[in-house]
Amino acid sequence: MRNHVQAAEMKGGKEGPARAGNEFSRGTFLRSLIGATVAGAGFAALSRSGEPAVAQAQSMSGLPGSTSIKTDWNDLRSRIAGRVLLGGDPGFPAAKQIFNTRFDDRTPLAVVQVATVEDVRTAICFAAQHGIVVAARSGGHSYAGVSSADDVMIIDVRGLRGVSYGGGQAVVAPGHTLYEVYQELDRYGQSIPTGMCPDVGIAGLTLGGGLGFESRRYGVTCDRLTAATMVLPDGTVTDVSATSRPDLFWAIRGGGPLFGIVTSFTFDTIPATPKDLVRLTFPGDRAGEVIAGWTQWLQTADRAQWADISIDADGNGALDCWMQLVCPALTGGPAAAALASAIGMVPLSVEIDTLGHIDAVRYLAGGCSTQPRASFTNGSDVVEELTPDAIGRIIQSLTTFSEGGGTGWVQINTLDGAIRDTAAEDTAFPWRNHAALVEWGAYQPIPPEVAQAWVTSSHELFESVSAGAYANYLEPGDALARYYGDNYDRLTEIRRCVDPGNRIFSVLDG
Numbered sequence: 001m002r003n004h005v006q007a008a009e010m011k012g013g014k015e016g017p018a019r020a021g022n023e024f025s026r027g028t029f030l031r032s033l034i035g036a037t038v039a040g041a042g043f044a045a046l047s048r049s050g051e052p053a054v055a056q057a058q059s060m061s062g063l064p065g066s067t068s069i070k071t072d073w074n075d076l077r078s079r080i081a082g083r084v085l086l087g088g089d090p091g092f093p094a095a096k097q098i099f100n101t102r103f104d105d106r107t108p109l110a111v112v113q114v115a116t117v118e119d120v121r122t123a124i125c126f127a128a129q130h131g132i133v134v135a136a137r138s139g140g141h142s143y144a145g146v147s148s149a150d151d152v153m154i155i156d157v158r159g160l161r162g163v164s165y166g167g168g169q170a171v172v173a174p175g176h177t178l179y180e181v182y183q184e185l186d187r188y189g190q191s192i193p194t195g196m197c198p199d200v201g202i203a204g205l206t207l208g209g210g211l212g213f214e215s216r217r218y219g220v221t222c223d224r225l226t227a228a229t230m231v232l233p234d235g236t237v238t239d240v241s242a243t244s245r246p247d248l249f250w251a252i253r254g255g256g257p258l259f260g261i262v263t264s265f266t267f268d269t270i271p272a273t274p275k276d277l278v279r280l281t282f283p284g285d286r287a288g289e290v291i292a293g294w295t296q297w298l299q300t301a302d303r304a305q306w307a308d309i310s311i312d313a314d315g316n317g318a319l320d321c322w323m324q325l326v327c328p329a330l331t332g333g334p335a336a337a338a339l340a341s342a343i344g345m346v347p348l349s350v351e352i353d354t355l356g357h358i359d360a361v362r363y364l365a366g367g368c369s370t371q372p373r374a375s376f377t378n379g380s381d382v383v384e385e386l387t388p389d390a391i392g393r394i395i396q397s398l399t400t401f402s403e404g405g406g407t408g409w410v411q412i413n414t415l416d417g418a419i420r421d422t423a424a425e426d427t428a429f430p431w432r433n434h435a436a437l438v439e440w441g442a443y444q445p446i447p448p449e450v451a452q453a454w455v456t457s458s459h460e461l462f463e464s465v466s467a468g469a470y471a472n473y474l475e476p477g478d479a480l481a482r483y484y485g486d487n488y489d490r491l492t493e494i495r496r497c498v499d500p501g502n503r504i505f506s507v508l509d510g
Helices: 026-034 053-057 073-079 117-130 178-186 202-208 246-252 284-298 332-343 357-364 388-403 417-421 448-465 481-498
Strands: 083-086 110-113 134-137 153-156 163-166 169-172 225-231 237-241 261-268 275-282 306-313 319-328 349-355 376-383 409-414 436-443 504-506
Touching: 073 083, 073 117, 117 134, 117 153, 117 225, 117 261, 163 178, 169 178, 178 202, 178 357, 202 261, 225 246, 237 246, 246 481, 275 284, 275 332, 275 357, 284 306, 284 319, 284 332, 284 388, 284 409, 306 388, 319 332, 319 357, 319 388, 332 349, 349 357, 376 448, 388 409, 388 436, 388 448, 436 448
Parallel strands: 110 153, 134 153, 134 504
Antiparallel strands: 083 110, 163 169, 169 261, 225 237, 225 261, 275 319, 275 349, 306 319, 306 409, 376 436, 409 436
16 A cells, blocks of 8 residues: 655655655655555456466466457447447557556457446346456556456446435445545545545455555445445346345455446445644664554554554665654644654654645645556565564565665555454455555566566565465465455355356456
8 A cells, every 4th residue: 555655766655645746756656556555456256276367367368259350349339338449449559558557568359438337237248148258447556457458358437437425325436536536525524444546446445455544443445335236247237235145245345356347336434534644754774663663553542543654675775664644633743752652763754744634635645636657566465463573574575675776665554443343254355353464566667577576575585474465456376365364265155156157357456
């Protein structure tokens, strides 16, 4: 969840705020778009054979309908209100793009830009009739680039629009970004707990869980979900809630878009309140002490207070360490003092801004409502406890990368507070009894192959202390069991029932 944009060139960069008027560096600005607690993710279908789903999808070209030669796309065009774009059509190159430029060479069979729920149903039925695998897209921020896969039909839901509010609930169409949802609900003094990257899609973020700066107080985004409407792989349109298809309601709260395409979300809202945004910096060579102190602070900090830690490799063998603290307006000073006391260290600097809710959201997004496309490589690990051993491995991995000229970063986000109020087995999101999410990342100009090698080596170094990974940060080549812990078997069985033909390769990307 990259949450703060730094002003210094390649200084780290997470999703997050920059001082108003600052000019953002390219490297750090890019990271503000992705967001661990913000970034929506792409999901691959559960593999029947145990083969990693992303790798399995790459070999699907032999499936019936994996080539458009015998497919009457004009028939689909005639039956939907939206557009069908094929290779060779003028709008196809732009239509197939997602946020990460690494995947610009992917070539789906078609991009279907739906305009109505009936368009979604028609497109899914058409795909089933022709043996075509379907991938859905909303925000297009998938770390694995799943919603721009080769040889699949992309169903782009960004044309499904609308946010309404009443009686403490918001009904949100899947085509909206996080910033758009924040902006619409702010008019009513309401919000929902989501992430910080402004143009991540609400759909992918919710379906994978949804971590953010309100998580300690209100839980993950999917904890606020009370109902949804979705189109199943057989074309059935169904309502999903605790009383209607409770199996699917359980699955879509953290299980990812593996079960169909959601066309409407209903959320219980939360008050949209002013915030203090505090940025603290610490000596990079004492980052381990900062992490340990932060874990102590979390044990007694009010749930309305949230903070994450960023450690950035400077490419010269050294590290930078900084924190983003979000808390109720006019409480930032005491909260920062308590955090520094728990760490046992005087910060190098402390900056405090008091902002109204939507201004705070914009600040955390880096000052903008949209972000430029970029090349990036990310991964994640979930830890049950941030032991001295685990902390040492984080520092070791990042220091080694920095010594080799790498300018990657690690962001650590807490999994405590209200996240733990829901039992791990009550939703598909499994990480309810764990300490933190550790996100590894590197952005251009670091070559993707170099960044991927470092992320892979970090996983290997961290393997003995890792419990798994966050589904919204799906990585190519992984087995999905890594993302769902003890909930994996139940998710697999639900998908066997809902999608026996394995027609959904990936759905709603955040």
